[in-house]
Amino acid sequence: MSYQVLARKWRPLSFATLVGQDHVVRALSHALATGRLHHAWLFTGTRGVGKTTISRILAKALNCESGVTPEPCGQCEACRAIDADRFPDYVEMDAASNRGVDDMAALLDRAVYAPVQGRYKVYMIDEVHMLTGHAFNAMLKTLEEPPEHVKFILATTDPQKIPVTVLSRCLQFNLKQMSPGAIVEHLGHILGEEGIEFEPPALAHLARAASGSMRDALSLLDQAIAHGAGRLEEEGVSRMLGTVGDDHLFELLDALAAGDTTRMVTLADAMEARSLSFDAGLQSLASLFQRIALVQMAPGAIADEAERARLAEHAARFDAEFVQLAYQIAIHGRSELTMAPDEATGFTMTLLRLAAFRPEQPPALDGPLPGVGDGGAGRARPLPEAASPVKPAVAAPPVAAVPARTEPEATAPVNRPTADGAPEEAPPWEDVPPASPDDRPVSAEERFASDAPEDDSVKHANRSNDVAGALEAALAAGDWHAVQRVLAPGGLVRELCQHCEWVGFADDRLDLRLANTHKHLIEVHAALVDRLGELVSERAGRKLRVRVEVGAIEGETPAQRESAERQARHVAAVAALERDPFVGEIIERFDARFVEESVRPL
Known part of the structure; x- marks a missing residue:
């Protein structure tokens, strides 16, 4: 006995076994049950979604020996003949090969005769959009007022090519793609x-x-x-x-999170050795970033708990902004594969682009601390020298070349201009005493001695003390921008800090207000405020609490300040170019136009 392929062996034989087209089944079942039968149906949809299958089930429902019913028996002679494609009153015509007016005329000539065996003559025209214009015109009158015993079923993958005069004469059902x-x-x-x-x-x-x-x-x-x-x-x-499995993609994400570009290139080489499709790989990678974005922004959209838990581990490693950027890099890399020297090169360059455009991670405790109290200018600035636990190593001149000084030099305070042009006083932690305990000049021998390595525990203690002191001073000053710089948060915690404003600090509790436009941060990630509280307590060296309320921003968030400063720098750069005589000469000589949006301040 010959083998029957699964697509034919498991073709649905009733509406109850049809998969994924419930909206069509419901409408047809109600029409059959109530006897409200139209004379022409149009089924549209992509290939393999059940257009021909539904037409055969509908033909059985109309001609079943048990009567017109939404549940044909499947056992009578008419049902078995339609399933076997030998029922004389059910005709399937391929419009791709019978598309002329003569073919349509022959079909309509036979339609006037009564059914041979069944209750209705059912004509199923597949790929009806392939008919010529004359063939469509020939069928219009019969399609509008067919004999009582004739039913038309039209099927197409491209309904845009069907004349509106035909569409208006049919009940149209759009079959959905299978999920x-x-x-x-x-x-x-x-x-x-x-x-x-x-x-x-x-x-x-x-x-x-x-x-x-x-x-x-x-x-x-x-x-x-x-x-x-x-x-x-x-x-x-x-x-x-030739597809890339999820495990392979998760390995790529692990390497990306760790900044291990060598590992990423090695994985790409392994894909090439296994002859995997790089186009499919970038498609799957973009799909993975989309699912990670869903976990970050709308975790309820992922129904599978196991998949959501697995994706959550990687969602915590990347900022929401980077996930959006990574998705764009993946889809653009896929579109550029045809322009690459070869697909392997294009895929590798896309991976390197992901690594190159990933934002830098926040500095660790053993690195240089960001400056505080500078008005949130958006630039990292180290603490003053006296507050640093280890003095910077400098090349000391010979002892004889160091002039003796009898009195210490006074250090002038640093004043920075504020937004209104007035000088801003240096914060209290910058007004520090000289590094020498007895206020005397430090000789070269003492400098060399001070450069000796300290014990690691001493270094850590000094660093912790410096951070705690800077944080306490920023909290006392009510400067949220300075607090954020000392905290140096990363990931979603940094995103939360960027869109909050200062409310108050009292009784060891820091109160913040989150902008309404970003309330999803604490709605989706309920533990985010607790993570911020743990970070504040760790930096301060004592237990502090954080409370975040959602509301309209009355002051200015760090994100708003950085945006305003970027805009100010852009305006200054544009003004500088407009004053530049060389630029003015080019505009005048070549009738050029100055595009302000193209200016990028240094």
Whole structure:
């Protein structure tokens, strides 16, 4: 006995077994049950979603010996004949090969005669958009007022090419593409009935490759069964499809999070050695970044708890802004593969682009601390020398070359201009005494002695004291921008800090207000405020609490200040270029136009 492919063997024979088209089944079932039968139906949708299958089930429902019913018996002679494609009153015509006016005229001439065996004559015209204009015109009158015993079923993958005069004479049903979940569930049911062992991730690969077509999924399932010698394994299916598995993609994300570009290139080379599709790899990578963005912004959209938990681990490693940028890099890298010297080079450069554009991580405690109290100018500035636990190493001149000084030099305070032009006083932690305990000049010998390495515990203690002191001073001054600089947060905590403003600090509690436009940060990530409180307590060296309320911003957030400063720098750069005589000469001589949006301040 010859083998019957799965797409034909498991073709649905009733509305109850049809998958993924509930809206169409509901409408047709109600029409059949109430007897409100139209004379022409138009089914639209991509390939393999059930257009022909629904037309056959509808033909059985109209001609079943038990009567017109939404549940044909499937056992009578009419039902079995339609399933076997030998029912004389059910005619399927391919409009791609019978598209002329003569073909349509011959069909309409036969339509006037009464059915031979059934209750209705059902004409199913597939790919009806391929008919010529004259053929459409020839069928209009009959399509509008057909004989009582004639029903038309039209099917197409391109309804835009069908004349509106035909559309207006039909009931139109748009068949949806199959969801990956529905395909996986149906394939799992078929494999269970067939007694074939499989790994669920393998079915997920087949569902994604099918792109919403159940027929394509069943054809790929036939191929996968043959490829795996009667067993479906994820690795074998991935190799057959040339796709990149999720484990491979998660390895790429681990290397990206660690900044290990060598590992990323090694993984790309491994993909090339396995002849995997780089186009499919970037497609899967973009899809992965999209799912990570969902976990960050709308975790409820991921129904699978196991997948959501796995994605959450990687969502915590990347900022929401970088995930959006990474998604764009992936899809643009995919579109640029055809312009690359070869696909492997294009894929590798896309990975390196992801690493190059990833924002720098916040400095650790053992690195230089950001400056505080400078009005949040957005530039990292080290603490004063006297507040540093270790003096910077400098090249000391010979002892004889160091002039003796009898009195210490006075250090002038540093005044910075504020937004209104008035000088701003230096914050209290910058007004520090001289480094020497007895207020005398330091000789070269003492400087060399001071450069000796200190104990690690002493260094850590000094650094912690400096951070705690700077934080306490910033809290006392009510300067949220300075507090954020001392905290040096990263990830989503930094995102939260950027969009908050200062409310108050009392009784060891820091009160902040989060902008309404970013309230999703604490709604989606409930533990984010606790993480900020832990960071503040760690930097201060004592237990502090943080409370964040959501409301309208009355002052200025760090993000708003940085945006205003960028705009001010841009305005200054534009003004400088407009005053530049060389630029003015070019504009005058070549009738050029000055595009302000193209200016990038240094």
